[in-house]
Amino acid sequence: MDRKKLVLIGNGMAGMNTVETILKLSDRKFDITVFGSEPHPNYNRILLSSVLAGSARVEDIVINPLEWYAENGIRLHTGETVTAVDPASRTLRTDKGRTEAYDELILATGSLPFMLPLPGADKEGVIAFRDIKDCETMIETAKHHRKAAVIGGGLLGLEAARGLLNLGMEVSVIHICDYLMERQLDAPASKMLRAELERQGMSFLLSKQTKAILGDARVTGVEFADGTSVDADLVVMAVGIRPNVSLAKESGIGVNRGIVVNDYMQTDQPHIYAVGECAEHNGMVYGLVAPLYEQGAVLAKTLCGTETPPYRGSVLSTKLKVSGVDVFSAGEFVDGEDTQAVCVHDEWNGVYKKVLLRNRRIIGGVLFGDTSEGSTLFRLIRTGAEMTPELHASLVGGPSAKSGAPVNAAAAMAPDELICGCNGVTKETIVRAIREQGLTSVDAVKGCTGASRSCGGCKPLVGQLLEHVLGDGFETPVKETVCSCTTLSRDELVEAIREKRLTHMREVMNVLGWSTEEGCSKCRPALNYYLAMVWPDEYEDAKASRFVNERMHANIQHNGTYSVVPRMYGGVTSPSELRRIADAAEKYGVKMVKVTGGQRLDLLGVKKEDLPSIWADLDMPSGWAYGKALRTVKTCVGADFCRFGTQNSIQMGIDIEKKYERLNTPAKVKMAVSGCPRNCAESGIKDLGVVAVDGGWELYAGGNGGVKLRGGDLLCKVKTSEEVMDITGAYLQFYRETGNYGERTSEWVVRIGLDTIREAVVENTANRQALLTRVEKVLEKLTDPWKDVINNRPKYADLYDGISVASE
Ligand SMILES: Cc1cc2nc3c(=O)[nH]c(=O)nc-3n(C[C@H](O)[C@H](O)[C@H](O)COP(=O)(O)OP(=O)(O)OC[C@H]3O[C@@H](n4cnc5c(N)ncnc54)[C@H](O)[C@@H]3O)c2cc1C
Numbered sequence: 001m002d003r004k005k006l007v008l009i010g011n012g013m014a015g016m017n018t019v020e021t022i023l024k025l026s027d028r029k030f031d032i033t034v035f036g037s038e039p040h041p042n043y044n045r046i047l048l049s050s051v052l053a054g055s056a057r058v059e060d061i062v063i064n065p066l067e068w069y070a071e072n073g074i075r076l077h078t079g080e081t082v083t084a085v086d087p088a089s090r091t092l093r094t095d096k097g098r099t100e101a102y103d104e105l106i107l108a109t110g111s112l113p114f115m116l117p118l119p120g121a122d123k124e125g126v127i128a129f130r131d132i133k134d135c136e137t138m139i140e141t142a143k144h145h146r147k148a149a150v151i152g153g154g155l156l157g158l159e160a161a162r163g164l165l166n167l168g169m170e171v172s173v174i175h176i177c178d179y180l181m182e183r184q185l186d187a188p189a190s191k192m193l194r195a196e197l198e199r200q201g202m203s204f205l206l207s208k209q210t211k212a213i214l215g216d217a218r219v220t221g222v223e224f225a226d227g228t229s230v231d232a233d234l235v236v237m238a239v240g241i242r243p244n245v246s247l248a249k250e251s252g253i254g255v256n257r258g259i260v261v262n263d264y265m266q267t268d269q270p271h272i273y274a275v276g277e278c279a280e281h282n283g284m285v286y287g288l289v290a291p292l293y294e295q296g297a298v299l300a301k302t303l304c305g306t307e308t309p310p311y312r313g314s315v316l317s318t319k320l321k322v323s324g325v326d327v328f329s330a331g332e333f334v335d336g337e338d339t340q341a342v343c344v345h346d347e348w349n350g351v352y353k354k355v356l357l358r359n360r361r362i363i364g365g366v367l368f369g370d371t372s373e374g375s376t377l378f379r380l381i382r383t384g385a386e387m388t389p390e391l392h393a394s395l396v397g398g399p400s401a402k403s404g405a406p407v408n409a410a411a412a413m414a415p416d417e418l419i420c421g422c423n424g425v426t427k428e429t430i431v432r433a434i435r436e437q438g439l440t441s442v443d444a445v446k447g448c449t450g451a452s453r454s455c456g457g458c459k460p461l462v463g464q465l466l467e468h469v470l471g472d473g474f475e476t477p478v479k480e481t482v483c484s485c486t487t488l489s490r491d492e493l494v495e496a497i498r499e500k501r502l503t504h505m506r507e508v509m510n511v512l513g514w515s516t517e518e519g520c521s522k523c524r525p526a527l528n529y530y531l532a533m534v535w536p537d538e539y540e541d542a543k544a545s546r547f548v549n550e551r552m553h554a555n556i557q558h559n560g561t562y563s564v565v566p567r568m569y570g571g572v573t574s575p576s577e578l579r580r581i582a583d584a585a586e587k588y589g590v591k592m593v594k595v596t597g598g599q600r601l602d603l604l605g606v607k608k609e610d611l612p613s614i615w616a617d618l619d620m621p622s623g624w625a626y627g628k629a630l631r632t633v634k635t636c637v638g639a640d641f642c643r644f645g646t647q648n649s650i651q652m653g654i655d656i657e658k659k660y661e662r663l664n665t666p667a668k669v670k671m672a673v674s675g676c677p678r679n680c681a682e683s684g685i686k687d688l689g690v691v692a693v694d695g696g697w698e699l700y701a702g703g704n705g706g707v708k709l710r711g712g713d714l715l716c717k718v719k720t721s722e723e724v725m726d727i728t729g730a731y732l733q734f735y736r737e738t739g740n741y742g743e744r745t746s747e748w749v750v751r752i753g754l755d756t757i758r759e760a761v762v763e764n765t766a767n768r769q770a771l772l773t774r775v776e777k778v779l780e781k782l783t784d785p786w787k788d789v790i791n792n793r794p795k796y797a798d799l800y801d802g803i804s805v806a807s808e
């Protein structure tokens with residue numbers, strides 16, 4: 001059978017979700033071609049906010065990689081714009097001169113950001129927030145400029161502002177109304193939101209009408225109608241979107257505000273459909289993904305000839321994706337003559353909840369500070385549920401809360417209803433995954449189906465569904481134990497060590513019921529680390545529990561000899577050090593002297609019994625090239641020598657290394673300091689990377705240049721070297737206290753979240769100080785292990801067999 005030719009214009013979320021549904025319904029019905037103006041495969045536009053905020057990378061937000069298209073037989077033309085459609089001949093043309101025929105055509109051209117037509121709006125540095133390119137421009141601009149102005153105090157503007165703050169910029173949000181997110185929030189919720197965002201560092205210019213963009217070639221500020229102005233090196237316009245209808249209009253397809261469609265997403269031209277933000281249904285144009293997926297489901301079924309109820313419009317719900325702020329809004333929220341409101345307004349705890357009723361039925365609501373009931377509320381709004389005492393208790397709490405039975409909204413949902421609006425995942429998809437894949441946790445459902453991958457608002461619903469499907473089998477996520485000798489997880493173990501004041505390894509094993517007498521090679525070094533971390537004063541290192549390299553303070557090589565790496569602070573050495581190294585290399589028959597990636601010299605092929613003597617001859621501290629500790633702080637030449645350098649990166653690196661050398665950490669830590677954003681010291685792929693920028697320093701966390709390559713996340717921007725030093729100390733101590741033994745910071749940052757780390761070591765200054773006090777205490781006790789051996793050879797004679805005690 002000849003397959004019909006289906007062409008999709010617009011490789012965005014709505015169009016591609018429709019195609020995915022078509023493939024699920026019938027993978028052989030259509031021969032599919034997709035055109036997309038952007039040069040990328042299909043990506044999750046919602047998560048651009050996360051890319052900007054530093055919690056995701058561009059590659060993390062790709063929904064369907066290029067291979068997926070190939071595997072599904074889809075021809076994808078990226079970076080190619082369709083310029084004309086001819087409904088009569090059923091053909092289209094592109095800007096690359098291609099002509100393509102179709103049997104069925106879907107228009108999913110999305111929206112264009114609305115740019116205020118202000119004088120100066122075409123200056124360099126004035127952008128929108130719509131696509132990957134905008135995100136990259138903001139990230140790049142933040143490296144060289146300090147002040148940003150975001151025009152628009154709605155959802156998008158606030159997410160842009162939060163991202164720019166994370167990039168270290170000073171951010172002013174300009175809004176024409178006197179309160180934020182006025183289309184989703186009422187005045188009390190908006191006031192609480194503003195207070196929280198101000199606490200996070202945003203400034204607001206409300207009731208301001210922009211008049212002009214100031215500057216020459218590049219923007220320098222924004223002028224207002226009242227004569228005032230604000231400085232800005234970057235202006236982000238987030239004032240709304242317009243359905244992208246020009247192609248449809250010029251091709252003679254019926255257009256109003258959007259491309260007009262009926263209840264089956266058909267336009268006024270045969271075989272042409274529209275879906276997504278470009279479509280107008282029943283006078284409504286939508287700008288959130290959940291409705292677009294609902295439209296896509298109807299269109300996919302229509303095209304595949306599967307029976308479907310018509311599309312009747314959507315109820316909207318909104319969640320702001322700004323860390324530390326929980327806001328949910330759905331349906332109507334403005335009081336009217338015929339509405340009644342159920343409210344909790346608790347400014348002490350920062351919680352606001354409002355549920356709006358008409359004729360006792362739930363028609364909308366706003367939640368601030370506690371949005372755990374958001375999905376339940378949304379479902380009740382969609383179904384027009386009647387308020388009951390149980391629902392009242394469950395939604396707004398209060399005195400009757402305890403008597404109210406918990407409501408499992410997910411259980412009552414129809415199989416094809418969307419649980420995750422952002423990713424278009426239905427109840428039946430999740431239920432099937434839970435049953436067929438044996439999933440038992442929200443994270444597992446997220447990994448398997450994508451539900452809750454974006455805004456996270458549906459997590460409670462996914463939890464309810466797990467509870468509903470598994471009943472008693474619903475467990476909290478499967479626990480990872482330290483090793484098979486114990487049933488305890490890392491956190492439980494550390495907590496028990498603290499609580500029960502356990503200070504010896506044997507004590508831990510006895511009291512906490514280890515299943516083996518001596519432990520194993522996995523738990524012994526881990527226990528040794530955790531005990532030393534919890535009790536830095538009293539715990540005596542159990543050397544025998546360490547791996548051989550750490551016991552010997554040198555790295556064993558494949559032929560049984562060792563490598564010796566002396567410390568060279570910041571990669572800097574001197575003629576006298578080099579002379580000593582050269583002499584020692586000759587004296588002990590070193591096979592090779594190698595410059596390492598960490599900017600120091602490695603003496604390879606040293607015999608075990610020569611180790612203490614070569615250390616003595618070198619008269620340099622141990623470089624800890626063998627340990628789970630701070631290894632190196634790589635530096636570039638910096639401002640003293642390089643014409644691009646803005647700060648003395650060498651001195652910064654030396655100071656950091658001198659201060660934090662020897663500090664034991666869960667896994668090795670590599671650092672770097674670069675004198676400018678050219679980043680010659682590769683600070684972006686270090687456990688903690690420092691980069692000098694105009695007027696300060698940026699710190700990047702969780703980078704890794706090894707097996708699992710990972711770019712560091714921007715942790716913060718600070719002004720002074722003292723702050724760099726303090727945040728480094730707090731960061732290392734927080735990693736020491738919360739990292740799993742053996743876990744590199746690149747995994748740790750992902751596991752516990754950049755926001756948590758930022759809060760602990762940057763934003764919460766009292767906590768930062770407490771971490772610093774604890775790290776100082778540890779640093780006080782640290783000594784150089786090579787010197788210890790040299791000064792106490794009798795004690796170490798057994799370890800470095802062949803040492804002649806008498807000769808010294
Ligand atoms: C930063 C940000 C955060 C957001 N957060 C949320 C959120 O939290 N929740 C939510 O529900 N929604 C959110 N949204 C909105 C959501 O992303 C959009 O509703 C959704 O992406 C629209 O999908 P679409 O396919 O209709 O349009 P788009 O995703 O815009 O896709 C349209 C595609 O068509 C291409 N195109 C246009 N014309 C042509 C042509 N002639 N030829 C070829 N290609 C063409 C465009 O280049 C574009 O790639 C957010 C949006 C942004 C920008």
Ligand code: SF4
Pocket residue numbers: 636637638639642643644645646649674675676677678679680681
């Ligand atoms: S990072 Fe900057 S200062 Fe350092 S060497 Fe490179 S260009 Fe020079």
